[in-house]
Every structure is written in C-alpha cells, then in structure tokens.
Amino acid sequence: MKQRTSTLLAVAALTAAFAAHAQQPAKKTAPPAKAAAPAKSAITEEFEKFREVLEEDNPAELFEAKGEDIWKNRKGPDGGSMAQCDLGLGAGVVKGAYVQMPRWFADAGQVMDAERRVVHCMMKYLGYKEADIRKQPFSNVNKTPDHVSVITYVAAQSRNMKIAAPQKHPKEKEAYNVGKEIFAFRGGPYDFSCATCHGADGMRIRTQDLPNLRKPDQAIRAYQGWPGYRMTGGFMLTQQWRMNDCFRQQRFPEPSYLSDSVTALLAYMTVTANGQVYKGPGIKR
Amino acid sequence: MKKTIVFAAAALACTAALADEVRNYRAEAVAMLKRDFKAKGIAGTDRLHEDSVQAICNRSGDNPPKDVAARLEQDQLEAIKYPADGKLMGDWKEGEKIAQSGRGMTWSDKAGIPGGGNCYNCHQIAPSETSFGTIGTSLYQFGKTRGNGPDIQKYVYGKIWNAKAFNLCSAMPRFGHVGALTEKQIKDLVALLLDPQSPVNSK
C-alpha cells in the first residue's frame, strides 16, 4: 500500500466522477481462461467417485452422537437444559431449525446464525462461560469443544430438509445485504475478497473445486460442507471456522468469533442456497 | 389504459426498490468489518483500509471505467521497481519451490520469513505438478511461444511485481508492490516461466 498517498487525491476525484457507475449491479470481469480442462475434470470425477463412500460412513456421526447427548442430558448449574433453547421454532425444537437460520432472535436482539444461537443457549441454560468458549472456539487435534458437537447434532436434525432462511425481519434483510457486500470486499495485501475464489463458475485452488457462492446450486455445496468432518487432522469444523480460515487465507485480520460480519456472510450464503436440500453434516478434505 | 397501469405498477416497484437501494450497504459492510476484525499476528487492522486500486475496483464491481483504469494502471506501472543490476532471470529451480509454496502474509505466518508465490494455487505451470488451480490462466509452455527476450522478461517481472499495472482489477496479488515476494524470488519465478531449461518450456 506504499502508493496510497500518491494516488489518494486522484482517486478521490475519480471516485466522485464515476459514483454513478458504482450504483450499477456489479459486473463480473471475464472469467479466467480455463487451464487444462481435461485434467480438471479427471481429478474432479475421481474425487466424486469416492465422495459417496466417504459420505456414507462419515465420522461426523460420532460428534453428532456426543452433541445429542449434551442436548438431551446435560444440565446447567441452575438445572437448565437445552430443552429451553429456542432455535427459532419454539423451545426445544431441533428438527428443521438449522436450515432456518440465520434468523432474527428478539430475545437476543440479534440476527444469529446456528452456531451463534447454539452457543448463546449453552451459555444461558448450561452455564458455559463465554471466556472459555472464546478461548477455543474451534476444534483442534486435541479437543473438540462441546458446542461444536452440539452444532453437529443440530445440523444433522435438518438433514434432507429444504434450506429456508427467513428474510422477513428488516434485520434479516440487512444481514443478507451487508453479507453480500462483505463477500465482494477486496482488501488486504493480496487484494482478495471472498469473490476472488468463490465468485465465478468452474474455478479451483489446487485440486479443490470452488463453488460459486452467488448461485444457489453451488452455495448449497459450501453450506452443507460445514459443520463437517475435516479429513486433515480428523476433527469437526463449523461454518464459523470456515469463514475464519477463509479470512486467514484472504490475508485479512481475524474476524471475532460469532461476530455480526460472519453472521452476515452466512446469511448471504444461506439465503442464496434457499430452496436447496441440505444433506450435511459434511466430510471435507 | 392497460399500459398506464403497468407503468404505474413499475413505478411503484421502482420506488420500493429504491428505498432499499438508498441504504449504502457497502458502507455498512465496511464499518462492520472495521468493528469486528481484530489484529492477529502479522495481520493488522490496517489491512482493512482500501488503497486506491482496491477502492476503485470495490466501487465498480471490478469493472472500472476504461479511462480511470488506464490512469491507475499507469500509476502502478510507474511504481514497479526493476532490479538495479538489470538481470531479470534467476534460477528456475528456486522458482519452482517458490511457486509451490502457498505461505506468506497470513496471521499464522511469522514476520520476516520469506513467503511463497502461491502460484500453483491458481495456475498450471510445470507439467509434473498435477495439483494446480484454475483461477489464473495456464502458464504451461509460457516461454515456449514467447521466447525469453528482454521485453517478455520485463513484462513477466512487472506482472509478478504488480499485476494491477496491466489489469487494474486482476485477481492476482501485487507480490512485489506489497513486499510479499523479494526481488530475488521474482527473478526466480521469471526464470521458471521463461528459462528454456525450465520444465515449463521443455517438451
């Protein structure tokens, strides 16, 4: 960013000059030429062949079972339980709740994605401490935090259901629209935005296909990947983690865990995937 | 008669749409990012401040007016620092290692440790590496059709130093410009693409 000062004035003038252009819907730059298309499809097809095998016996189920146990049996210091937790469909209702978040929760005065809501409930009813959760929000090789197992359980309880994130409340609409902007925001030393990798069809990093998150039939692929069992390391990771690590790779500073920015991005992705059938929890590379 | 109704309906729809459009979600998004993101390791919050190129590309959906793009590309071009010794081609073997590495500049990378070029993440390069991305064009046989004369050397060096000098809203980072790669590393990458001995150009 050494040049910032030298061009700042010019930019200010230019920005003003075409402010009108900026209101136009974002046009995509031409998609990059496809490199070696045959090699790409061969690798992808080979992965696809074994996807089914991997998904059929997904170790995510082990964490789902742990989460179910906590949801059904764990008691808080004041005798609270997750039966009191309203995931948007009423206290204790888990079935179908996952695919209908993020949503506005009046009791919290916030739009919350599933992870934010589950953690909220675990603190409120089971006595989990926010500081402890923030100390290790994501799984590592030594420990899978309880809330990750609970999220896995909650997600699994929406398996084979249609994604239907609500857009009724103004704050839900706001989350979607702000998320859409965050998705396109280029910054950091590499000038990357989410859209750099996830804004066009048919792209991949190394051998990994990158879903175009602006399209419903591809947004679903990212959506149902997480919570997912990550083969690298062998533990469960959540959507919040996925967003966090994307920003790391984007060379951004770190988004706070359970922050509005991440919820907004998840709202954008989920609403884009609305109507698609959820088949997670996932199993990922 | 019918037409009028249609027009009226359209006008109403427009007004409704406008009410939404009037909100500057972009500004709200930027403010939210600045509120929610925290410095970690070498990744400071200064990274959220858009520089000139980012500002223009972000405000135009990566599609700035041509004259604006041309003027900013010129600025970027003029800021490219070419090696003082005039030599632009280094060692392609080192270049291959740099191209393979996806490290550098993340909050989990250490300060002062040379980063990688991240090249294979997005480009096909040497034929031996079958795990390559497709965000960028294939660079396989790059030098085969273009030779390795001074002009192409200068172009490749400049492109790696600052891709935005050639295409303002290119997806490619400005590796030299932001100090993600050193002069020597870029020379080695130039060699990877242009050296006739490099596997990129061998049969």
Place this chain on the structure above:
Amino acid sequence: MDALRRTLLKGAGATGAIAAAMAAGVLRPSQVLAADINRAAFEAKDIAGALKAAGATNVADSTAIAIKAPDIAENGAVVPIEISSSLPNTVSLSVLVDKNPFPLTSSFEFANGAVPEMSLRVKMGQTAMVEALARTADGKHFIAKKEVKVTVGGCGG
C-alpha cells in the same frame, strides 16, 4: 481352539514359537489372545520385511484379489480402500502401503461366515502402491496392487 485362532496362528511368523508353546501346553488360548498382535509385521519398514514377518513367502500375484481405491486421493490422511478376494477359502486379508514408514496398515482374519471383504480408510504419506495380501486356508499367499496418487491440496498455507 477355534478355526479363527488356528488360521491366525498359522499365518503369523512370530507366533510359531507361541503355537509350539501352546502345543506343549505351556500357554493357554486365553493368554495367547493378548499376544496376537504380530508386532514384527507391523514394525517392518518395508514390504518385504512385513511379508516375511507375516509368514508370507512365495507370494503370487493374483487377479482374484480386487482393490477399490481412488486413482487420486482427495486427502492422504483418509484414503478409502475396499479389498475383496474371490480365492476359495480366503481366511485373511491384509492391507499394505509400500511408501509408508511402516507398510502394514492392518490385517483381518475371517471365520464363521465372514466374507473375505473389508472396507477401511488408511493414511498415505505420498503417492504409493496399495497392496492387498490374501491368505488361503492352505497357508498360501496371494497379492494384488494398485497405485494411489496423493496430491497437494488446499491453499498450501
């Protein structure tokens, strides 16, 4: 001694002494179970060593052993493998990966109706041959191989 334990003991080279001890009445079967692990085979650093320790000599290539594994693994940490044998009286199947620090990954003995067919997931440090070793009731060994490529994935950072 049931059929399963008999085949197990027959195959494992290191258990020759144990079998002798058992025959001599020194060891009871219940004590043998704990010694079932054929450490030598699992600690062998190459295929030849692992086969030798497993008592597999004169190993013949066989097309009657099928290996279903990806040509390119999505992740070397979790490579799905399915092996099966149509050799009559297959009593044991083992999975080896030639470039792993310790090639023998696992070994299974079948009895009482178990079909000689296993699916499992193994770690592979690099592109290597996956080898499936079968033993038949008459103590003969057969092998089949398939290459699995392991590539760099993700952003590499």
Place this chain on the structure above:
Amino acid sequence: MADPMKIRAQMKGDVADIRVLMSHAMETGQRKDGAGNTVPAHFIQSITVDVGGKRVLQGQTGPAVSRNPVFGFKVKGAKAGDKVVINWVDNKGDKRTDEATIG
C-alpha cells in the same frame, strides 16, 4: 473412557452388511505438537467382531489406519435380530465394547 462406537448392521439379501465408526486418535507417534514435542503413538491395535455369539472377524491394526476409523464388512449366514458385538483394544490398553442388532 473412550467414546461409543456407531455400529450399523443391516441384512442385504442373505448377507449382513456391518459398518462401524470408532472414535480414536490413531496417533502415529511421528506427529509433533505445537511445542515441537513428539506425540506418543496411540492407536487401536486389535479388533474383534462377534455375530450371533460367534467370532467372525479378528483384526490387527497399526497407526496407519485413519483417525476415527471406519470399517465395513459382510457376514453370510447371519440373520436379522442377531446381536453384533464389536470390541477394540489400543496399544495403551484402553478398550471399548459396543453392541448392535442386525436390522
């Protein structure tokens, strides 16, 4: 104590299809932790499967089996209602036994 396994056992024709997920670190003994110390090897070493009271499978496993192991196998002659008992023991002596009924 080790976490429970997930066992699925289903008749497919005259063959019982049995699949099991086990919760285990399967440490190779070659990995280093954040502080640079080698994490000791810790892996399931032996597996047994009984169906309808008969031992059908006995396995030996090393650390090259993936973390949180997944195994699938088939048993002829079993029938719906038969009990499946799976047991594992690791190199530190930890063990776990779980049951399921063939459906």
